[in-house]
Structure formats: C-alpha cells, structure tokens
Amino acid sequence: MRELTFGYSPCPNDTFAFHALTHGLIETSFRIRPVLLDIEELNRRAHTGEFDLTKLSVGAFAAVGDRYSLLRSGAALGMGVGPLVVARSAQPFADAVRGRVAIPGRDTTAFRLLRLAAPSLGEVVELRYDRILRAVADGEVDAGLIIHESRFTYGEHGLTKVIDLGDWWERETQLPVPLAGICARHDLAPEIRSEAERAIRTSVQHAFDHPEASREYVRANAQEMSAEVCAQHIALYVNEHSLDIGELGLAAIARLVAT
Known part of the structure; x- marks a missing residue:
C-alpha cells in the first residue's frame, strides 16, 4: 500500500479532524504517515515540497503555488475565527503595533491580515505561537499577534485585546476569515488527489x-491545554467549511491571496 506523508499541526482542531484518517479508520488505497508540526514550520517546509499532503496557512499559498494546490476538505475558516492583537493595557490599534510586535510567522495568515490592517508596523519579532503571550506579559515585546488556543487564554496572562483582526476582515470584505487549508503536492496523480480529498472529508465527518x-489522540498532542480549551478550540475551528470549503470560502481565499 502506498504511503502518503501528511503534515498537520498538533492543535486540537487538526488532531480531532484527522484522527480517523491517520488511524486507518477510513478506507483508502494508501496509508498516512502523519508529521505534526507548528503551522509556520509547515509553511516553511512547503517551499521544498517535503510532504505529499500538508496543512498550509492561506497567507502562504502564493509562495508555494508552483508546488501545491488546495483541496476542498480539511480547511480552517469561518466567521469569528480570526487572530487577535493583544497588549498589556488597552490602547489604540495604531499605538499597539508601533513598537515591537511578536508574530507567529511571516507566512501565517495572521501576519498577512495584520499587514493589511496596519501597513505601518514597528519592529516585528518572530516567535513560535505558544511563546507570544508570555513575551508580551514579560515586556519583551509591546504587543502580540496571537492564534490558536491563545485567543482563549490571553486574559490569564493579564493581557487585553486590542483588535480582533477577524472582525476587521469580515467588516471589510463580508467574507469568512480564511485561515488555512489542506494542500496536495502537484506531482500526486489526479486520482490520488481526489481520493485524498474524499478521505479527509470522510475523516472530518467521522469526527x-x-x-x-479522538479524545486520547487530541489530549496526547495538546500539551498543557485544558479539556475546556480543547473543546472551545475544536468547536471554533472545525465547522462546515472543514467538510467542504464552499463557494464563499473559495471567494475568501481568493480575496486574501490576491491582496
């Protein structure tokens, strides 16, 4: 049986959605070898086409379009799912991003949205997403661009939301926020790509x-995340668009990639 490498994140939404496919609960002509990495690491590795299937930030699509193309299943997008900018005190957005701003990676959709909303940024500091809240709280940076479960926990660090970039995008475009999608490498045969898309959709439906x-698999990869935050994370990021992006989702992706 052919083996396909599949890069996705250890975040609860991915381990929940792809548990069935990864663990052989979906009938396919191939088997999956999962590689769980931070989303920005997946974005970087896509430049060399390392994985057959991979999750990628929509913000990274343009740079790897010669190697990968989007599948319709497995995406993370929707309303109310956007990244946040947080700081130690309430302040205008323009002031918050004038200093040192921690970001989860230059290829992330979050950073693309930040650059659209605030063309004039101060110093940008790249950190892994799960280090940003502590960096802001400790004063290493003036503000932080947060994604994933950090949107549920920033208050525990004594931080304040400056802006919800998802709300900003929705007001500007009347479209859902396109965070990430599953992409297949171009050298995969068309029938394998189609089967992979079907298998991912079936895995999401199984979830x-x-x-x-998937509870044990999710918890094993969620590190110190509480069960409550895991549940919130899954409920927010795994939705009808994860089964099929849909025409509205495709329009949102096209809009973001073109900006």
Whole structure:
C-alpha cells in the first residue's frame, strides 16, 4: 500500500479532524504517515515540497503555488475565527503595533491580515505561537499577534485585546476569515488527489459523528491545554467549511491571496 506523508499541526482542531484518517479508520488505497508540526514550520517546509499532503496557512499559498494546490476538505475558516492583537493595557490599534510586535510567522495568515490592517508596523519579532503571550506579559515585546488556543487564554496572562483582526476582515470584505487549508503536492496523480480529498472529508465527518473517538489522540498532542480549551478550540475551528470549503470560502481565499 502506498504511503502518503501528511503534515498537520498538533492543535486540537487538526488532531480531532484527522484522527480517523491517520488511524486507518477510513478506507483508502494508501496509508498516512502523519508529521505534526507548528503551522509556520509547515509553511516553511512547503517551499521544498517535503510532504505529499500538508496543512498550509492561506497567507502562504502564493509562495508555494508552483508546488501545491488546495483541496476542498480539511480547511480552517469561518466567521469569528480570526487572530487577535493583544497588549498589556488597552490602547489604540495604531499605538499597539508601533513598537515591537511578536508574530507567529511571516507566512501565517495572521501576519498577512495584520499587514493589511496596519501597513505601518514597528519592529516585528518572530516567535513560535505558544511563546507570544508570555513575551508580551514579560515586556519583551509591546504587543502580540496571537492564534490558536491563545485567543482563549490571553486574559490569564493579564493581557487585553486590542483588535480582533477577524472582525476587521469580515467588516471589510463580508467574507469568512480564511485561515488555512489542506494542500496536495502537484506531482500526486489526479486520482490520488481526489481520493485524498474524499478521505479527509470522510475523516472530518467521522469526527463529527464520533467526537469521543479522538479524545486520547487530541489530549496526547495538546500539551498543557485544558479539556475546556480543547473543546472551545475544536468547536471554533472545525465547522462546515472543514467538510467542504464552499463557494464563499473559495471567494475568501481568493480575496486574501490576491491582496
């Protein structure tokens, strides 16, 4: 049986959605070898076409379009899912991003949205997403661009939301926020690409139908995340667009990639 490498993140939304496919619960003509990495690391490795299938930030699509193309299933997008800018005190957005701003990576959709909303930025400091809240709280940076579960926990660090970039994008475009999608390398045969898309969709549906089946896999990869935050994370990022991006989702992706 052919093996396909599949790069996705250890975040609860991905381990929940792709549990069935990774663990052989979906009938396919191939088997999956999962590689779990931070989203910005996946974005970087896409430049060399390292994985057959990979999750990628929509902000990274333009740079790797010669190697990968989007599948319709497995995406992370929707309303109310955007990244946040946080700081130690309430302040105008323009003031918050005038100093040192920690970001989770230059290829992330979050950074693309930040650059669109605030063309004039101060010093940008790249940190892994899960180090940003502490860097802001400790005064290493003036503000932080946060993604994933950090949107549920920034208050625990004594931080304040400056702006929700998802709300900003939705007001500007009347479109959902396109965070990330699953892409297939161009050298995969068309029939394999189609089967992979179907298998991912089936895996997401299996997750919806059997939400407890992936609990141990999700918890094993969620590090110190609480069960409550895991549940919030999954509920926010795994939705109808994860089954099929849909025409509205495709329009949102096209709009962001073109800006």
